[in-house]
Amino acid sequence: MVACYKGFLEIVQHLHHCPYLDINHQDNDGNTALMIASQAGHTITVTYILNYYPGADTEIRDCRGFTALIKAAMQGRDDVVSSLVMAGADLNAVDTTKQKCARDWALKTGRYETLNRLRRLNLRPRAEQFAESYVPEWPELKVLVAKAMVNKSASQKITQRIKSTFGFNFPRDPQENGVLDHMVRITTSIHSPLVATGCRPLCPTSPPEVGKRRLAVPELVKKHSEKELGESSVCHSNGSISSIIPNIHSAETIATSCCVDTERRGSIISIASTGVRTFIPRHMAHRNSVFPSGCIPKIQIVKSGEPTPKKEKKRKKHKGHLEPPIWKYKAEKQEKKKAEKEKEKSKKEKKEKKQK
Structure with missing residues (x-):
């Protein structure tokens, strides 16, 4: 809960492997970790909980009857609202005190951008796969x-030409x-x-949809076999893309054959032994996405032999060319500087005459 409140995503990711963690645990006010992250507006933390914690319940209510979606709508967290709605959160759920849903609370608190987001989600409730x-x-x-x-008639051509010549094209939104x-x-x-x-995608025929609960990654792993997961994912080897995931032994052989030096060799994912490598977030995987074979190349910095380019001299002003205008305040500044310089020169000359 503290990690979700502060936005410590790495702690939330590492706690995912804790077997004794209850993601739906409520504090004295009835808030869960998902509610706290939704209210704080930590979109990545919310999506991680929805994707990697299989038991995360979006319909749990606090002591006032607010769900995570209502709290996010009240605070104007548009991206969090979209994530919760596309994960299956109930849009029509109302609180126990005032019997208002997420739309009503967004309107009451003046979150018009959130209302617009909900309206657009209702217009296109199914994601395009x-x-x-x-x-x-x-x-x-x-x-x-x-x-x-x-083919247009003569009158239509004439009217089109008149419109194009005498019409005004005002800038409009896309x-x-x-x-x-x-x-x-x-x-x-x-x-x-x-x-x-x-x-x-594992399920190309059933993309995310408003009001439909989306399965988390551990639930997908249990539902689908390792062979199906391997065929539906993409892996990298030797700079090319293939659709079969190598097991941990093949990854080790790639790393050892690529580089002999053990210090420069990238570490292989220990979780990859389950066969589900593409479900792990890229930032959690201890490997280099640019060099996926596991070998980190040596980089040598060499000074270039070419001399450093010299600054171009200011070109002389030509009479025929246009010049940028000098603003009034700049001209006054320049005149003041000239007057001060002339005063200093006159003072120096007087001092020199007196000394002589």
């Missing part, structure tokens, strides 16, 4: 091209589900040609 069957083409492109290619949203989806999708690495 970018599987191998996904076609990376904007669906509205064909309709727009067909409209543009239709359209929802428009070409910009589609470009973002393409560049960040799992099987995108622009993304070098990715993972294959």
Whole structure:
């Protein structure tokens, strides 16, 4: 609870391996670790609890009847609200005192961005799963091209020319589900040609959905066999990507064959013996993502033989070229500096005359 309140993610990750930990334990006010992290706005901690603690209950209430979702909505934690809703938290759950749900509390506390996020989640309650069957083409492109290619009459052409010449194009916000949203989806999708690495979803036919409980990683491990998990994940070896996870012996052989020096050899994950390597977060895995074979190369710093580039001299002003304007306050400053310099010069000259 203290780690969730302070945002100590590493402690939350290490406590995941403790067999005697009760993730749904409540304090004197009825708060759980998930409630505390949700109210504090630690999004990564909340998602880690939802993904790696199988018994985490999102519908536990405190002494006032508030759930983790209601507390996050009251504090305006938009990302936490999205994580809880997509993990299966009940949007219609109300508190025991005032009988208000998360939307009502967000409206009462003035969290309009949270209301907008909930509205957008309701409009698209199911996450889009970018599987191998996904076609990376904007669906509205064909309709727009067909409209543009239709033969127009003379009157339609004249009206279009008049509109284009006398019309005003004001800046507008990008359209929802428009070409910009589609470009973002393409560049960040799992099987995108622009993304070098990715993972294959275990359940491509049932993506995350609003109101549907999402299984945690330990529950997925119990549900699916090691062979199925190995086929649906991506591993790296010798700079290439393959879809089979090597066991711990093969990883050791790669590391030993790559580098003889034991000090430079990266440590292999001890948890990989279970066969589920891709479920471990990348920052928890004691390996290098750039050099996945386990060998850390030596880096030599060599001074370049080329001389350091000299600063370019200021070019002379040309009469025909435009120059930036001198502002009034800058001109006054320059005049003051010139006057002060002239006074100092006159004082020095007077002193020299007196000495002579």
